[in-house]
Amino acid sequence: MHGRPRKPTKLEDEEAKAAKSAKLRSLQSQLLHNHHNKIYTNEALEISAKLLEINPEFYTAWNYRKLALQHNLSLSHSDSNTEDDVITSLLNEELRITESALRQNFKSYGAWHHRKWVLAKGHSSVDHEMRLLHKFHKADPRNFNAWNYRRFVAELMKRSEEEELKFTTEMINSNISNYSAWHNRSYKVVGLNYSGFREKMKKMICYDPDGDDAEYEEDDGKGQSLVVKSFVVPCFVYCYHGPHCWNFLMKIFPFNEMCFFLDDFCSALLSDLLRRGVQGFSTKEKVLTEELELVHQAIFTDEDDQSGWFYHLWLLDQTIKLDVPLLVSTWPAHGSDLTTSVDGFLEDCSFSSSIRFYSKSRKFPLVLHFNHPVEGVSPSTVDVNYAFNAKNEIIWTPLSRNNSGTAGAWVTHLNFPDVKVDSSNTYPVEVSLGNSQGIISLNGFHYSQPSRFAFTVRILPHRSQSAGEQSSTVVWKEEYFHPIHESSLVVAFDQTSNNVDNELSKWRTVTINDEIALFRDLLSVTNCKIGKLTLARLLVAHDVLMQQNKASYKMLHSEEVLELYDDLMKMDPSHCEYYKHERSFALMQEVTANKESLLKHCFSYRGSMPSSLASSICLRLNAYSLSQIGCIGQLLWVQMLDLSHNELHSIEVFVSNLVIFERSSFVEGDSQVLSKALKHILVICKAPTVNLSIIMEDGRSVVKGSCLEREDMTECGVNSDCDFIDEELSGSLMVREWCGHLSLLPSGSLNSPLDVTSDVLLPFYGKHLWDVFHEILDSFVFPGVACLATSGQTSIGLEAMQLLCCLNLSHNKICSFTALEPLTLLKSLKVLDISYNEIGAHPIDTTRYLCSSPLSHTGEWNVTEFEGARIELKKYWEAFVLFKGMSLMQLDIMGNVVNDENFKSFLVELIPKLRRLNGEELH
């Protein structure tokens, strides 16, 4: 009952309504009667038609009509004398009824579905449906049922995507404030996962893999048709299999050529999707530039109109984001020296340039932190070489709390057995990954950037005295913290500079700079919130792009960014917390940008501490107005962290795709991998073979892949260091030029013999090509990744900080124990202060579904565990989830509603190792 005014009804209305109501009631009961008794006479059908015109939501009547139609159609089929027009008139009647029902209620799901159901029987015409849709779009340009129906019709009637895109343009031009049209545009621009589309491709390939020969023979002079056949077709097979092939296709072909033969080859649908494709390279430049221009019109026409906002953000995101997983940082970092003690005596150790670390069990964590959640980190994808390596011992664990088996951070523990060592003994450890496939991101991209890092571990000899753990209590008082000198901050910054300067990065920088200028212009005219927000995002993105080029880059715009967010908070107080969140990220970025800025927040702790805390350096971000933490990749070394007096709701971390480090310096000298920048990649297509050559700066060709036509697809392979094949550059060849970085696949990975039957021939054919090109081209990326701050895909929490031993979260806004769940993955955490938060004060738990529990079917749960347990367990299940696996020694929870005697005794029982609770010694 939407939009109907509340008013007392008049008497005559009352009477009219009563009559209407009686009529409807009678129709409804007659309909049900006919339905139950399967009466499908004309009179009975008429009743259902009348009913649906008045009340299209009466779903059983639609079901009844479907049964009736099936019944009547089967009658007319059995009667061979029946003319086709009988069937036609039956179907027309159904269309007529849905039309009048939709006129009554254009949002009626039942009516729309009924129409689809009839249409699927092969009835009606595109023109007719389009005319009808035109009426509905005119009446309500935002009617999403109509838009959905439009996609259905376009698909069913094979209407070209060209026309559909044109339609969205028209809708936008007629009224720029049409979010629905923008949405449909983005959908066409992405077009990666549309099942209907894939179906279409599948059909095309299965039934007519070669296309229509006659039609394309004419082009043969240009060599196009064969190219299409031998090259594009197998790629299309892969469109059906997943997004990879799209990326692949779009990377291979420059925009205009792509359109050229795709227009020829199949429906314009493809060309449209591809022309608008965003994963590609030169495609991307052109498409994004065009689309940005269009959406600027929307934003600049009325800056408060939201129709273009999200589309614009998405375009910007596409401008600077890459989907490829990359290694962001590691612990230990490349080149670091670690000194490990097994007994906690590190204070007097003389290796000042060394990172000190305590491990009673002679194990220590090795952490890999990726920009995207990935799966497949294992001994077969990551090589770890050190003196005590036993292959089977290395077990990688995803630091994640969901069922997916993927995580942004992975940890393993290296074991140093108890051998008699003297202090001068150091052990080198070398880790390399990316040399074989297997690490895959959630969205299906392979990790393919080979990298290697190395560090040394020194194990101090065991001494007889044991450290007195009992007496140590961490006190987070100001007087215990002292500023430190740069020399005492031994943090291996995992940040190596690079001098990437390729076309893509240039284009990105130019685009971002143009956008910045444009939004500055906008703001000089009008003081609007979207202008400020976008400018802030752009400046952050700009700084990040710059930072990738220079390790010591200072966040040039951070003050301006912070100011912009401050303005926004005042201007739009309703969304204050959102801006605070974004602002926190900018703050965190500033802090972690370089060693110098980090140093300002590092303090030496001079109080008592547990022996497991080997370093006295505390990172203090207390009272820093943070509502969110971020940039954890830079903080993997932290053992003591003070986040008190902030505004944290949770310890979920803003995913920072933003900071990525060039790792090419690690791979120098590796014979498998060429770290030098490529000059060109040439993709050479010539029937019946497709060759791929990659040309290095020095003119050497390093890879050549060739695939023969499928009849004799016996020869394929990649030869390293083969020579430049210039004879293939002549004649009717297509040559595509690319610039960029490259790391190469190991030779031999393509040598698997192909023994194929005709049924599986095409996919194999495609796969083969795909393997060659995908691996090469996926690594053919700007080795930096950035995205706008708003699009953190999956959060990686504090769990990546595997060394964290003492954590202060007091005086924040944490509302429940479920918000602290990432802590369960911090096995070294001993001291936790969560006093003066809001735990227990809120009936609604906003992290209830972000934590593992039976509610979300995550974690190792057994409901009977609760059923059999005492009442407290049910009452305190969140605390149970959090603390049961932790080995805390010191915990502070005072100043929270939940903190009562009952709960405290529950905790003492739950955490047997606990020595101090709320400052009081336990016995």
Added chain:
Amino acid sequence: MEDLVRELAVDKHARYIVSVEKRKDDFESVVMEHLRMNGAYWGLTTLDILGKLDMVDPDEVITWVMSCQHESGGFAGNIGHDPHILYTLSAVQVLALFDKLDVLDTDKVSNWYNTFHIMFCLIYKVDVAGLQNEDGSFSGDMWGEIDTRFSYIAINSLSLLHRLDKINVEKAVKYIVSCKNVDGGFGCTPGAESHAGQIFCCIAALAITGSLHHVDKDLLGWWLCERQVKSGGLNGRPEKLPDVCYSWWVLSSLIMIDRVHWIDKKKLIKFILDCQDKENGGISDRPDDAVDVFHTYFGVAGLSLLEFPGLKPIDPAYALPVDVVNRIFFGG
């Protein structure tokens, strides 16, 4: 907040709901006849949140609910109508409210299989293939309409019955993820525009299956918090009018992704309270419009999500009071 507490006409809303229940002959009731099962869920859940569930006779309700069960196992919107997944969830939720999910066992003698018989005769309908399709999506009934609403419904009801293992959860999740749009939201089928109601369905389905890692929380959070318009109310899509029902769809989604603090809660509370009919009870879509049970439920549930004093907290994913959900999953 305290000054607002008195503004909520608890007793009037409860009386309004009971009166609608009794009213069967006016035009609105006749038009809504086919979805009485939804109405029962909306009304009864509202009563429970208001602490007034004792105003109805549980036995009467249960008897009526069970008389809407079709021989195939699914529930209809009312007696004599066809079964549909939409009404099956409401039936399961109503039974859960009264802690009577066990009648599904005992009423039909044929042992505990019946617990899922109700869903699964529907799910496995005619040809055992069930309402779940090859691509992981769900149909609403045997006529094949596909919508992520139905994915949510199937996942929610099966989870309440502890029978989530009866479907291919992985595929179901994959399908929902394929409906994700570039604005971070979700539509009813792949490619369909984001809509707050649909976003709720998808987010809740992902929440129940522990799959919220597929959600771009910050991007979606921004889209959702921008649903708040100047009056304080929430709309369901950009550039649309605010409507009380989005207090549920948008709020519950924001809660599940822990971004609810990004909106101005006080202004929203005020908007909902302004939509009350303070004379006759009930809540409408916008101030001074005609009230109905649907908006009364979403208004009250929205207030519950906003931690309005005196209301029972409601679970954002299962759309049932937290104590009911906890009883099902943590025993008691």
